[in-house]
Amino acid sequence: MKQRIFVIVLFLIGSATLFSQTKVSGKVLDSNSTPIPFANIVFKNSTIGTITDENGSFYMESDKNHTSISVSFVGFQTKSITLNKRTSYNMEITLEEEAAALDEVVIYKGKTSKKNNPAIDILRKIWEYRRENGIKKFKQYSYNKYEKLEFDINTIDSAFINSRIFNGMEFIFDDIDTSRITGKTYLPIFLNEAISTVYGDNTTNELKEVLKGNKNAGFSDNQTLIAFVKDLYSDYNVYDNYLKFFDKSFTSPLSRTGINVYNYVLTDSAYIDNKWCYNIIYYPRRKNELTFKGDFWVNDTTWAIKEINLEVTKSANINWVKDLYIEQEFKVLNDSIFLITKDYFQSDFAFNKKEKSRGIYGKRTTLYDDYKFDRKKDKKFYRSQVDPYNYDVYNREDSFWKNARMEELNKDEKKVYKLLDTLKTVKAFKRLYNIGTILASGYIEFNNFDFGPLFSTVGYNDIEGLRLRAGGRTYFSPNDRWRIEGYGAYGFKDNKFKYGLSGKILVDRKSRLIISGGNRRDVEQLGASLTNTNDVEGRSLASSSVIMTGDNNRLTSINLSAFNLQIEPARNFTIGVTGTFRALKPADRSLFSLDFIDPDTNEIRQEIKQTEISTRLTYTPGRKTTGYGVDRIVVNDGDYAQLFLNYSAGIKGLLESDFDYEKIQLYYRQPWNIGGFGVLNSSLELGKTYGTVPLGLLSVIPGNQTYLSIYNTFPLLNFYEFTTDTYASLHLEHNFNGRIFSRIPLLRKLNLRELVGLRGVWGELSDENIAMSAPSNIPLLAPDDEVYWEYSLGVGNIFKIFRIDFHFRGNYFDNPDARKFGVTGSFGFYF
Structure with missing residues (x-):
């Protein structure tokens, strides 16, 4: 970092x-003092040259001595200019129109002809x-x-x-x-x-x-x-x-x-x-x-x-x-x-x-x-x-x-x-270096310990109210073979302390065998994504977004312990085995309930205890990383395909675990570069749970009640609006990179970029799973009648850093508190 x-x-x-022998710069104009864009300038008797820009300006240099330049453009007389010194700046060169080629001037100063153009004849030979x-x-x-x-x-x-x-x-x-x-x-x-x-x-x-x-x-x-x-x-x-x-x-x-x-x-x-x-x-x-x-x-x-x-x-x-x-x-x-x-x-x-x-x-x-x-x-x-x-x-x-x-x-x-x-020995430089460290990494250095990340210090939700967080990590170099991270957080509304602590070590650098583990006790918005990770340091944005649409009170108190083995036998192909124990209960039972009927006693239970073993296969062809320590940084984030296959098994009785079940999930994401028509991002998710489990262990279709544009969520779904044990989800988002707006005169100069999105999900929920979670206060619905779908229209690159999306719901308008229309936005630095 x-x-x-x-x-x-x-x-x-x-x-x-840098040292060079001959330098020239200036402007090329016609007889009316109008700049001539794309005029040709070369040092005479050489192949060293350049062309003027849209304003007729040019700059050219060579490491050899040259005594003259030649300036030409179709429809104008070629002009030779003697150079009296090595550096000739701010030259003003006027080209005279050729009397016999006035018609050509009209053609070549603007759009050139596609017919009877020798340059295009040569271009066709290049293709051939x-x-x-x-x-x-x-x-x-x-x-x-x-x-x-x-x-x-x-x-x-x-x-x-x-x-x-x-x-x-x-x-x-x-x-x-x-x-x-x-x-x-x-x-x-x-x-x-x-x-x-x-x-x-x-x-x-x-x-x-x-x-x-x-x-x-x-x-x-x-x-x-x-x-x-x-x-x-x-x-x-x-x-x-x-x-x-x-x-x-x-x-x-x-x-x-x-x-x-x-x-x-x-x-x-x-x-x-x-x-x-x-x-x-x-x-x-x-x-x-x-x-x-x-x-x-x-x-x-x-x-x-x-x-x-x-x-x-x-x-x-x-x-x-x-x-x-x-x-x-x-x-x-x-x-x-x-x-x-x-x-x-x-x-x-x-x-x-x-x-x-x-x-x-x-x-x-x-x-x-x-x-x-x-x-x-x-x-x-x-x-x-x-x-x-x-x-x-x-x-x-x-x-x-x-x-x-x-x-x-x-x-x-x-x-x-x-x-x-x-x-590096100058104090003023050290001061700039330290400021740059904080801005770039989000951490403050204290010898071999980094305090942060600073950007997650403050949060808010309906359960915790104002939330303050402080954390840090060991950091000796970007290529550390081991690292310990931790944080503590306090909510001023629920008056409770939360924490997370994890450690990991790179056992073998060639095969990238990594052993990691940790424990987290915090509140979390479950169902923020279909393929959840078991990162004990992780926390979804939906859990503490400052501005929400509707109530953000369906949070879960989670006590998560995890132990993980991971190896990379081939480049960008990772195999991981994780054992976890989770204890789940509502963060505030008066607002949100995870109650379920215990199949052994037929009594209503409020807390889920579950031990799970999962095996993950991850393949990311084209991913580029840097670093050779336990943590690596992805260089081309989002610009490569991702294939994720997960098999999980719940083991009843192990560490007082409540349920036996099996779950299989597939996630595939692929960006498609469609030449001059922009980039299409697509993702497909499939999953099925075998066995009868309560709400806290089912697959919740990820809604988005924040005002932030979050990929792979449904912006018009509320949290827990749809719950499934079998699902198929598809997300498509295309960024035209301004191809359409660039053809509209009034919008052209704004360099805006148009985006369109389409997303849909189908899912089922068995009668047994519905019956088990009947005591909860969440209506258990699945999009099984027809595929739920939404579409969106967006404008990106507003002031170069802002994007706004307008979302429209396609069906299921009768669901409780269904939202037909919504607006989200996001900030980011993109080329």
């Missing part, structure tokens, strides 16, 4: 310099000879990979440098320079390097990456930060129809659907590596869509991409990212095979997209080398578990890095390694 503070501290510190990455053409492959991650503070000005927050750290501003992409000043403040060898087998679909070395500037415990950035900059293939970045699917300029969302212009041709290539500029047909602008060079005979640049336009519907720039270079082996040799990815993280707003550059440079093919390795090689942390890998000598790097660090990148080591 502590690594998250680095994202906050990155906005506040840094130092270093569409390449696959060369590694997919061989049975087996391996290659070396060098990856460099860097963070920089950008847009440095005197006000920022003189800020009081940097008192005592002024030395970090000794050197600043400008970006070769944007022309902004910046300070490199974090650097991580990794060397690895990647092995793959296309016949068995096996993949293994062996880390050979890892080195970073200043902090050794940065796995979460690195994993988070790697997930944001996940691998991609520009030949694919859609490229996924920041949880969004962008239409590739090489996509077969590209002509519907991009304008294409053929602007130049030249030799690259002794091959004649065409240069094509592309830019969006409409604003606010998830598209790029840029250009690419394509060979005239193989129709393979030699170089490509992609830049996200500022109007794209994406939050917290002001700019995104990608460069890729390829080595073409023959007419059908290409291999990527370089991938450069830069993003500008900022709170808004104003030109002068300050932010953080995140850069990833990946180089590929030493490709080898058809060298078979046995299955044991791919499936053998290795220690996820090897001390030697993270502490390589300088001689290793000198020989292993595929490109040398420049002199300023080398300074970064010294900078943070110095900063």
